[in-house]
Amino acid sequence: MYRSARLRQVFQMEKMDCSDRPSPGGGACYELELYIAVYQCEGLAQGLYHYCPQHHRLGRVCDWNPDLAQLMAGASHATRRDEAVPPQVLVVVASRFARVAWKYEAIAYALMLKNLGCLYQTMYLVATAMGLAPCALGTGNADLFSQLIGSEYYAETSIGEFTLGSVPECLADEPKQLMMEPVDWQA
Incomplete structure (x- = not known):
């Protein structure tokens, strides 16, 4: 998270504090909040952070519970994995809507999704460079997530999910080989 979402600098602009982070964000509002659902990660207990x-x-939000297991099962389903085997780590990207809505009004949600895409790209690059297996998901359960963190749905809820895990040993060298081999796109 440090390499993709840390806060590097805070500065005042218009009516609010803005910040500088590794991933670009429209208006420097940075409405995106990261929650880390852990199933299997060295040094971290299962739960939501x-x-x-x-x-x-990381601040602990809750221990492993049936709702968190259901959220993780949804992520497994989205990646076409066995739902009984959750992803090792699920990064849930939530948005605090008011941070951009006051300024961007009608285009606020579109901006949030663009910011999410920028964050996803940064997370993909960082995870790949670290030798991890990243995967952005096109689905999620925003209602269940709001219940898990105890937020009002229209104040803060999830707008994206991203799994992280270790690369299986049998595939550990494959990305390097693919990058070195020329690809015939017409074949």
């Missing part, structure tokens, strides 16, 4: 970009810390 909130990422604090200012101090690069």
